[in-house]
Amino acid sequence: MNFQPDENGYYGNFGGAYIPEMLYHNVTELKNNYLNIIESEDFKKEFESLLHDYAGRPTPLFYAKNLSKEVGAKVYLKREDLCHTGAHKVNNVIGQILLAKRLGKQRIIAETGAGQHGVATATICALMGLECTVFMGSKDIQRQQPNVLRMKMLGAKVVPATSGSQTLKDATNEAIRYWINNPNDTHYVIGSTIGPHPYPDMVARFQSVISFEIKKQLKQKENRETPDYIIACVGGGSNAAGAFYHYIDEPNVKLIGVEAAGKGISSGKTAATIAIGTEGVIHGCKSLLMQTKDGQVLEAHSISAGLDYPGIGPLHAHLHQKGLAKYIPITDDEAIEAAHRLSKLEGIIPALESAHAIAILSMMKFKESDIIIVNLSGRGDKDMEVYSEKFNNKEN
Amino acid sequence: MNKITLLFQTKKNNILSIFFTAGYPTTDSTATILKSLEENGVDMVEIGIPYSDPLADGTTIQQSSSSAIKNGMTLDLLFTQLDELKGNIKIPLILMGYYNPVMQYGIEKFCNKAASVGISGVILPDLPIIEYTSKYQKYFEGSNLSIIYLITPQTPDERIRLIDSVSNGFIYAVSSSSTTGKSNDFDDSQIEYLKKINSLGLKNPIIVGFGIHNKTTLNTAWQYANGAIVGSAYINQLTKHNDIEVATHKLLMQLKEQI
Numbered sequence: 001m002n003f004q005p006d007e008n009g010y011y012g013n014f015g016g017a018y019i020p021e022m023l024y025h026n027v028t029e030l031k032n033n034y035l036n037i038i039e040s041e042d043f044k045k046e047f048e049s050l051l052h053d054y055a056g057r058p059t060p061l062f063y064a065k066n067l068s069k070e071v072g073a074k075v076y077l078k079r080e081d082l083c084h085t086g087a088h089k090v091n092n093v094i095g096q097i098l099l100a101k102r103l104g105k106q107r108i109i110a111e112t113g114a115g116q117h118g119v120a121t122a123t124i125c126a127l128m129g130l131e132c133t134v135f136m137g138s139k140d141i142q143r144q145q146p147n148v149l150r151m152k153m154l155g156a157k158v159v160p161a162t163s164g165s166q167t168l169k170d171a172t173n174e175a176i177r178y179w180i181n182n183p184n185d186t187h188y189v190i191g192s193t194i195g196p197h198p199y200p201d202m203v204a205r206f207q208s209v210i211s212f213e214i215k216k217q218l219k220q221k222e223n224r225e226t227p228d229y230i231i232a233c234v235g236g237g238s239n240a241a242g243a244f245y246h247y248i249d250e251p252n253v254k255l256i257g258v259e260a261a262g263k264g265i266s267s268g269k270t271a272a273t274i275a276i277g278t279e280g281v282i283h284g285c286k287s288l289l290m291q292t293k294d295g296q297v298l299e300a301h302s303i304s305a306g307l308d309y310p311g312i313g314p315l316h317a318h319l320h321q322k323g324l325a326k327y328i329p330i331t332d333d334e335a336i337e338a339a340h341r342l343s344k345l346e347g348i349i350p351a352l353e354s355a356h357a358i359a360i361l362s363m364m365k366f367k368e369s370d371i372i373i374v375n376l377s378g379r380g381d382k383d384m385e386v387y388s389e390k391f392n393n394k395e396n
Numbered sequence: 397m398n399k400i401t402l403l404f405q406t407k408k409n410n411i412l413s414i415f416f417t418a419g420y421p422t423t424d425s426t427a428t429i430l431k432s433l434e435e436n437g438v439d440m441v442e443i444g445i446p447y448s449d450p451l452a453d454g455t456t457i458q459q460s461s462s463s464a465i466k467n468g469m470t471l472d473l474l475f476t477q478l479d480e481l482k483g484n485i486k487i488p489l490i491l492m493g494y495y496n497p498v499m500q501y502g503i504e505k506f507c508n509k510a511a512s513v514g515i516s517g518v519i520l521p522d523l524p525i526i527e528y529t530s531k532y533q534k535y536f537e538g539s540n541l542s543i544i545y546l547i548t549p550q551t552p553d554e555r556i557r558l559i560d561s562v563s564n565g566f567i568y569a570v571s572s573s574s575t576t577g578k579s580n581d582f583d584d585s586q587i588e589y590l591k592k593i594n595s596l597g598l599k600n601p602i603i604v605g606f607g608i609h610n611k612t613t614l615n616t617a618w619q620y621a622n623g624a625i626v627g628s629a630y631i632n633q634l635t636k637h638n639d640i641e642v643a644t645h646k647l648l649m650q651l652k653e654q655i
Contacts, residue, residue: 016527018523020452021521021547021570022452022546022573022575024548024551025548164462169449177451177453177575180451180452180574181573181575184573280496281494281495281499281522282449283451294470294472294497294500294501295496295500295501296447296448297448297496
């Protein structure tokens with residue numbers, strides 16, 4: 001299958017492990033063990049049972065009748081927002097923490113943008129009795145307060161990343177630095193399909209449960225396993241990787257990744273890496289990233305903290321380069337508009353991240369017979385401040 | 397002959413090498429810093445290429461790096477400055493940085509340019525060895541540039557030997573599992589690690605870096621290896637004192653009381 005990386009972690013031109021020697025030991029330990037562990041029967045059994053009994057899987061595949069009527073095609077929502085902790089992030093966290101335990105690690109660290117990955121990590125650490133430290137950009141700490149409080153209530157230590165743009169990129173730098181300084185007993189749970197090999201592959205495998213379920217659920221509902229479209233938002237790309245995973249080799253399924261355009265791809269305030277990025281190395285892997293011609297990483301902007309990242313996972317860079325998936329930018333305003341629309345039409349308040357995916361529905365032309373699946377990666381509780389601001393403005 | 401190789405032929409021990417970030421404290425500090433270090437008896441200099449996301453560095457080098465970028469330092473500008481200085485600095489100069497800015501510049505062009513402005517060696521800690529040997533070694537060798545790789549207390553012996561076979565000039569032994577700028581004295585396990593490296597009979601000399609900030613750490617490094625690299629401690633002095641010459645003197649006093 002062409003979406004699995006080669007032994008050095010490359011998807012075509014992208015991936016690999018561009019790490020200083022200080023990280024070599026930890027990353028190699030993971031690389032040498034992850035496949036054996038996650039393919040063992042004992043791991044699979046525990047992973048599946050936690051996904052089922054604790055995270056609440058399988059998540060529903062919901063036929064959104066009102067939305068479908070408006071779009072003029074059949075729209076299903078994959079309800080990852082109904083996972084315990086409110087987003088797909090928990091799938092990967094359960095997997096990585098079970099893996100970390102098998103590697104004998106006692107401490108867990110994570111980076112977080114919107115806070116969903118941080119909350120999921122804090123949650124599973126509480127469940128497993130592990131010490132948890134979450135790095136979060138100070139700007140994100142301000143704009144995602146509810147998630148900061150949740151992490152603290154779950155017993156995690158939240159460390160502000162005050163360098164650079166004070167968002168996800170910098171939280172990732174801080175987590176990596178902590179890992180360099182604590183190499184023996186700590187596992188770093190990366191929350192997206194980014195980072196040095198084996199992270200992008202490992203995270204994609206743990207998230208692939210999403211498309212695994214879609215296949216089965218669609219078969220029940222439509223008597224076919226393949227939809228015409230799968231749409232998912234992309235920051236680092238984990239929910240999209242999970243939603244695409246079992247369909248990448250299906251030529252009849254159009255895969256659409258939705259990037260955060262921020263204030264517009266030419267505005268200088270954007271996170272649309274595929275649209276304006278170039279090849280380079282970010283956080284240990286070769287991929288596309290937004291950078292100056294001198295190779296300095298640019299600060300990203302998106303109203304959605306979870307998409308506010310200047311890079312993209314190597315799998316997506318590869319799918320884009322090979323034309324196997326299409327990536328479309330959606331602005332802050334379009335995403336907010338879509339969130340309000342989905343809330344009124346279907347009674348579902350999506351996360352700002354997922355709202356980007358919803359926004360595509362009114363931008364594209366579909367056939368009436370088309371079956372579209374939107375991966376609703378998370379719920380919008382954490383974003384009420386942003387949503388209510390716009391709402392209040394409308395009222396006035 | 398490569399200046400680094402020559403240095404180790406003429407002076408086997410007690411080598412002192414200093415790291416600074418190009419573009420810090422100001423864009424035009426490069427020449428003053430290099431002259432000041434050479435005049436004060438420093439044996440070798442690592443010039444840091446500033447990068448926006450220096451993930452192996454502690455706060456001191458991070459801040460110097462982001463200041464340098466704000467000041468407008470780029471690889472192009474650095475090469476221009478070094479070109480103007482060419483011939484005036486006799487001690488070996490090494491460029492040290494993260495891979496991405498060099499990748500954007502173009503490796504072949506980077507090697508040619510570095511050699512032409514008098515650089516003797518390059519340290520790119522996040523350039524994978526396999527990528528270096530399969531794609532870029534020819535450019536480094538063609539330009540007579542040493543490539544220097546890092547080892548840490550966690551690097552297995554087998555890998556140390558691989559790194560020894562690829563590196564030329566010296567091996568950069570990171571003193572502990574940490575980012576740059578730690579200020580503890582060395583503990584027994586670090587000394588054991590340095591002794592172990594000695595026992596491996598490597599072809600390259602060993603220079604210890606990360607955490608060398610005073611007489612005790614410097615002397616430990618000198619006792620068990622061929623030399624030491626000081627980075628954050630110098631940047632801190634540059635931050636504290638407006639005058640580069642004063643900063644250099646203060647650093648040397650801090651390290652040796654007298655050089």
